[in-house]
Amino acid sequence: MAMAYHKPALLQESVDGLSIAADGRYVDVTFGGGGHSKEILKRLSENGRLFAFDQDPDAEDNSIEDDRFSLIAQNFSFLKNFLRMYNAIPVDGVLADLGVSFHQFDVPKRGFSFRFEGPLDMRMDQSSGITAQEIIDSYSRGELIRIIRRYGEEKFAQRIVDNIIEARANNSIKSTSDLADLIKRSIPAPARRLGGNPAKRTFQALRIEVNQELAILERAIPACLERLSVGGRMVVMSFQSLEDKIVKNFFTQATESKTPLGLPVEIKALSAKFSLVFNGSQKASEDEILDNSRAKSVRLRAIERVAA
Numbered sequence: 001m002a003m004a005y006h007k008p009a010l011l012q013e014s015v016d017g018l019s020i021a022a023d024g025r026y027v028d029v030t031f032g033g034g035g036h037s038k039e040i041l042k043r044l045s046e047n048g049r050l051f052a053f054d055q056d057p058d059a060e061d062n063s064i065e066d067d068r069f070s071l072i073a074q075n076f077s078f079l080k081n082f083l084r085m086y087n088a089i090p091v092d093g094v095l096a097d098l099g100v101s102f103h104q105f106d107v108p109k110r111g112f113s114f115r116f117e118g119p120l121d122m123r124m125d126q127s128s129g130i131t132a133q134e135i136i137d138s139y140s141r142g143e144l145i146r147i148i149r150r151y152g153e154e155k156f157a158q159r160i161v162d163n164i165i166e167a168r169a170n171n172s173i174k175s176t177s178d179l180a181d182l183i184k185r186s187i188p189a190p191a192r193r194l195g196g197n198p199a200k201r202t203f204q205a206l207r208i209e210v211n212q213e214l215a216i217l218e219r220a221i222p223a224c225l226e227r228l229s230v231g232g233r234m235v236v237m238s239f240q241s242l243e244d245k246i247v248k249n250f251f252t253q254a255t256e257s258k259t260p261l262g263l264p265v266e267i268k269a270l271s272a273k274f275s276l277v278f279n280g281s282q283k284a285s286e287d288e289i290l291d292n293s294r295a296k297s298v299r300l301r302a303i304e305r306v307a308a
């Protein structure tokens with residue numbers, strides 16, 4: 001049987017979170033295998049409209065033949081420009097299922113996974129940007145420590161980077177396996193036995209840096225919120241704590257009144273324009289995690305525009 005392109009987590013819950021209006025206009029900013037897009041289309045009438053973004057050209061093979069649907073093969077950081085081009089502002093909902101698809105992880109030549117031998121690429125859009133190999137070869141010791149520590153939350157970043165610096169001097173890091181072996185050697189044996197493959201955190205850090213995932217998310221959330229109609233919602237699924245923290249902070253700020261503290265009355269023009277659909281984040285059930293282990297780390301948050 002062919003490998004599934006992706007298996008979405010919290011599929012029903014996330015689309016329920018959009019509270020779809022049948023004639024509404026929606027955006028799926030992370031199209032991937034189209035699981036969420038298909039579920040959204042099911043809930044739209046013939047007057048509804050769905051725009052989807054994906055920066056990975058491989059996702060175009062999953063495009064959906066449907067007059068109500070347009071796939072925009074671009075980074076969602078360009079959302080505003082493309083929606084404007086389609087004359088599609090405001091929108092009634094935006095869904096983001098962040099991170100990497102199963103397909104991207106499972107194709108060795110994409111270089112995302114320490115489980116397979118492959119080139120150190122890790123670009124979601126292979127037509128532009130720098131690869132993980134270029135980062136390994138050209139970043140300074142300090143820059144490498146910073147990204148592996150910050151984006152990978154790796155305690156042994158310094159030891160890993162010292163070994164990278166030594167190995168790259170004789171060109172001996174050329175593939176995912178070379179890097180995974182080096183990381184394994186860099187981590188003390190007792191720590192290696194805890195918490196899964198020791199390469200996981202460094203690979204995550206490199207992937208985030210290659211694709212500028214956090215910086216793009218920080219720009220994209222306010223851009224999406226600004227384009228929502230009153231009653232429109234944004235639903236975001238994150239799979240690691242740094243992303244979830246960014247979503248949580250933006251959503252919290254957006255739901256706070258800007259009326260100065262201490263004023264006896266709320267100034268209407270400064271009232272919060274957004275409200276959380278529910279407090280905190282939603283997680284996957286035990287049953288879903290048994291069926292799809294990636295669902296274990298999902299955190300779903302949702303926000304609604306309540307005023308213009």
Ligand SMILES: C[S@@+](CC[C@H](N)C(=O)[O-])C[C@H]1O[C@@H](n2cnc3c(N)ncnc32)[C@H](O)[C@@H]1O
Pocket residue numbers: 005006007008029030031032033034035036037053054055056059074075076077097098099100101102124216
């Ligand atoms: C977890 S998958 C989404 C899977 C999808 N929800 C489904 O049901 O199949 C994330 C997808 O978003 C894409 N992606 C991630 N960041 C992106 C960005 N900044 N711009 C456009 N696409 C992005 C990836 O290429 C990947 O295909």
